[in-house]
Amino acid sequence: MSSVTGNKIKLCVFGESHGQAIGCVIDSLPAGLKLDLDKIRLDMQRRAPGRNKQSTARKEADEFEIVSGLLNGETTGAPLTMYIKNTNTRSTDYENIKLIARPSHSDYPAFIKYSGKNDSAGGGHFSGRLTAPIVFAGAVAKQALAERGVFVGAHIAEIAGAADERFDKNNIDRALLARLGQSEFSLIDENSGAKMRELIEQARLAGDSVGGEIECAVIGMPVGAGANIFDTVESRLSAALFAVPAVKGVQFGAGFGFSAMRGSEANDCYGVENGRVVTLSNNNGGILGGMTTGAPVVFSVAIKPTPSISVPQQSVNLKTMQNETLVIKGRHDPCIVQRAVPVIEAMAAFTMLDILI
Amino acid sequence: MSSVTGNKIKLCVFGESHGQAIGCVIDSLPAGLKLDLDKIRLDMQRRAPGRNKQSTARKEADEFEIVSGLLNGETTGAPLTMYIKNTNTRSTDYENIKLIARPSHSDYPAFIKYSGKNDSAGGGHFSGRLTAPIVFAGAVAKQALAERGVFVGAHIAEIAGAADERFDKNNIDRALLARLGQSEFSLIDENSGAKMRELIEQARLAGDSVGGEIECAVIGMPVGAGANIFDTVESRLSAALFAVPAVKGVQFGAGFGFSAMRGSEANDCYGVENGRVVTLSNNNGGILGGMTTGAPVVFSVAIKPTPSISVPQQSVNLKTMQNETLVIKGRHDPCIVQRAVPVIEAMAAFTMLDILI
Amino acid sequence: MSSVTGNKIKLCVFGESHGQAIGCVIDSLPAGLKLDLDKIRLDMQRRAPGRNKQSTARKEADEFEIVSGLLNGETTGAPLTMYIKNTNTRSTDYENIKLIARPSHSDYPAFIKYSGKNDSAGGGHFSGRLTAPIVFAGAVAKQALAERGVFVGAHIAEIAGAADERFDKNNIDRALLARLGQSEFSLIDENSGAKMRELIEQARLAGDSVGGEIECAVIGMPVGAGANIFDTVESRLSAALFAVPAVKGVQFGAGFGFSAMRGSEANDCYGVENGRVVTLSNNNGGILGGMTTGAPVVFSVAIKPTPSISVPQQSVNLKTMQNETLVIKGRHDPCIVQRAVPVIEAMAAFTMLDILI
């Protein structure tokens, strides 16, 4: 594979940052799913750039068109195809840096892999712009999941070291997830946002950028979803999440915190509640033996700082092999963590639907 | 999938902890690979239990037999099949706890998923014992990688909070990886082991267990390996690593540390060295845009404390739905981090070979 | 899978017969392939309806647009996406028969499978119209194969019992394949066409249709392509060919003729020619043990008569469960064999490229 993913439902993403169009095909969706296009648009707006001072000033319309697989507002069972015309294409911003590999971007390995034939403008097919169709697919998946009683939501856990509250892992309700899903700067404790915004603004003024962490929860999964050994829920989710540009770490439940815990603290004991087995804590993030336990699936991802910064950086001209000092012009996000929130939700939703169906 | 993994090379693992045999089939290996069986045995011994005070007192022979795919010491191109007879089968240790779900084990979701028909003794197919065939497959993959100039090695980064040195991410040599690969308690700084052993012993005496972190490096990968968007090297490796029981987090390069970094610190600038482009730092762990950069691929995984502990735990009888206090008898590892080191190497080696071929 | 196929290269086909657009995404094509769009158009015209009396009078423009994956006339390595706007959409021709299953079409099982939510107009996603993107993908694959010295061509072996010459299986040259590839009624012996056309015309006048057989050859494959047991060249090709609507049989080399042969006649003996091993005959159609032998890969497919006929047929209203006499109006192909020739070539070319790469 590569730009295609999924087992039972397939997601195929196409397009280049500054090409004619981007979009996706979702194959093998169940027929008869009523799509609420406004809900899809809302998620796409949460991801879209140019919406506030924390994001890039570029504006992308992201007006999508559905060209197959939908009839009278319901999925037909045939591939659902979505298409976004690029309105903001090949600018001169990128022309001057085409052969000078931007540090921490895909430029250098892509140049080698494709012998320089790839469309490198704006990162081409590797651009964060390709997360727009992913968010579309995720928004569709969320609606299919909601019909099955499964809900997904994420928030900014940390930006530049400033932290939001964490999920109470064993006790997450739909109302909280719904509130997070409507925000363009999703936080459990909205008061924690001021400090984050300030740190982003400082970075922006310095021509620099900041990273962070996003925490995500999925509630309502049945017990025993996922498959043994190689197709664990953790394997499936992490593979999907590392497809999101800038994600460099994934942890479930207590994650790297397990390293300093003893088994007696870490283990999630069992009790009976309303005639059902429940875990009394949820350090395992709702997954044991690679299968869901019925408790919320909770994980977080590390997001690296936006690689495009305007401070001068040392690089190399890939043709002449001369050292170059690179200054990236144009307007870039000083922080993409807030915009990545719906992308993380999307990959989680798509993957969970693929596991459930 | 589930107990089968891999794209071009397939690994199929079979067996149950207390069943008749465990083993694996490796399909589509290149023909003509000379196998050094002693090197395979060495890796299997590093994983095997009962080797020192830090591990369980159970002894497993792990004598493997190769029953197909090898002729005159070389692979034939047909499936390579390995088989280990279980000598230490179905004991009464597990009989008393069969219906009482062990906290943080697969017991409860497996019971639901398989309607109680799964072989639950010792965790059955979910047992850590199934990592023996994984280590075999990894040891085979390491030999195929070595022919291609690629080397893999891992060490205990942390146990119970006590830390080893970390890899110098941009500067890792074969000699270090070779040394780590021969140790049963792999450390970069061997002096850091005493504290770790002491903490394990304290946990053991308390009937408790400890967790940790393993760091792994792969050197010699060409530039541009891996595929765009959904089949990134990070996606492939993380999916493989989360198949290892007890792994709850995976991070590449600076990983979760990116959250508090600025782009200007985090970015890996480029220079020219001996006519080749090199990164001047390696916070991205040798992967950009999901492709290898030529720098060492460096990642670490979080290992949760062994769930089997002898301190009393609250649980539920899955048949009667009564609360029960569970005391797990038998001998268990107070720490599996050291034994997991060759398993992490194995999944990394298998995955890298599958990407390379 | 379903509307996605391929191992290393993926083909994803989307659209519905009377929807807004049809098209395809080809993922993981090699970068740097120069595309000759005129050659692609030629294949698409060979498939297009309305080109002669033997085909339906409907005209489809089939003007395609490439919206991603192509830069300066060369593939970029990112998904190549092709898009055809439907100009001839939802007509009333189909309205009256929507719930009355057309015999030998997909209507009835599709209605059950998708609970009536599928787009049934003109067969929807099951329509022969979806072979247009397949022909596009095949035309791209042919260009990639030609760079590797591999050539594909097919001809009408039989229509309504009237036969063309068959390939001389062990002796097929590029010139013949090139000639076949430029014809809209591809025949080895062009004199055999008059009888075929006459039989088609008779069927047309009777409001009926006819079936036939297409024979296809691939030359230039290296020895030993294909994989053992389950991934044989025959398995791969047949799976691809049965994806073409109306294909109901696939045979390689002597195929069903083997039933009346003895081994001594059937076996392809070996000789040496110009220092290379060659088969002295080619009853096995260039494939042994599922692998290519270096001889031409030769196979044929059975094409059933066009199911849409205007003679009255007995059917059932799927809602009322009443018997109905169905008379299919509109203009339909009395024979699709000639139009299916480039589709068979396309599936063969795509599959062979996927095997080779």
Added chain:
Amino acid sequence: MSSVTGNKIKLCVFGESHGQAIGCVIDSLPAGLKLDLDKIRLDMQRRAPGRNKQSTARKEADEFEIVSGLLNGETTGAPLTMYIKNTNTRSTDYENIKLIARPSHSDYPAFIKYSGKNDSAGGGHFSGRLTAPIVFAGAVAKQALAERGVFVGAHIAEIAGAADERFDKNNIDRALLARLGQSEFSLIDENSGAKMRELIEQARLAGDSVGGEIECAVIGMPVGAGANIFDTVESRLSAALFAVPAVKGVQFGAGFGFSAMRGSEANDCYGVENGRVVTLSNNNGGILGGMTTGAPVVFSVAIKPTPSISVPQQSVNLKTMQNETLVIKGRHDPCIVQRAVPVIEAMAAFTMLDILI
């Protein structure tokens, strides 16, 4: 893939003809399936050689051992692994012909593909002997299908031109399939067997061999199984069937007979019977648009004559590149059609189960 197949259930076959063992792993079978081992043994005996004058005089015990995935007679949900020790290994029969490619066998392309490193004795991994684990897997699948009301059976349609009756395609009952499934020379009209046996015996006396055709039916499939475009039931079945050595053609329903039919004869009209839609004929072999129609799935496969014959054949020594006259010694089947019947049933059963689950 290659020696692994299946989407939701995976079958992995291992072993070489004259190696230490052959066997298979079946992954992701449902848990709780009670296995009747005697029924499995019966199918394996139908395939086993040395059972009558029509088959080779070699005897293979084919005593299988199940080493994982079965507990108290029921599947556990973990991989089901089966293992047959080879008792009749590397004989001198093959030593003299090792480098002289046997015509119409896999020897030559395998030698090239694996650079001579493959185990060529008796065909190695390409041997018909590997159909023993396939029959095992099919026998397991049949039991899972029977629980779901689906039944599979096949018969010898033709040997050396002598024909059995064909299935009445729209009217096949369990009793007939059950009778076929217990025979070692399965025929609808048992009187047709005498002529076949006579023709086989004539070939045997001449040191020659004969081919044939096998017809197979699957009854009880629900309407709408199978997936659109590339994952049709025909694609899935044909891919599986061409994995069986000696199969060179697959046709569904009227198959190649469609070539001389008109649509008005070929189309399967609909009626209502007991409140259900039924087809009034079944020329499409129970499949439309790649999906099952509820009518019996009926197909036939062409089997080439056994390539191993004792009449002298022209070949080449692959090392010296000299022409050689090859006389194959040892005892070989003058006809494998009768032994292939349970293998065809097995691939059909496994595939249908994989589609259904």
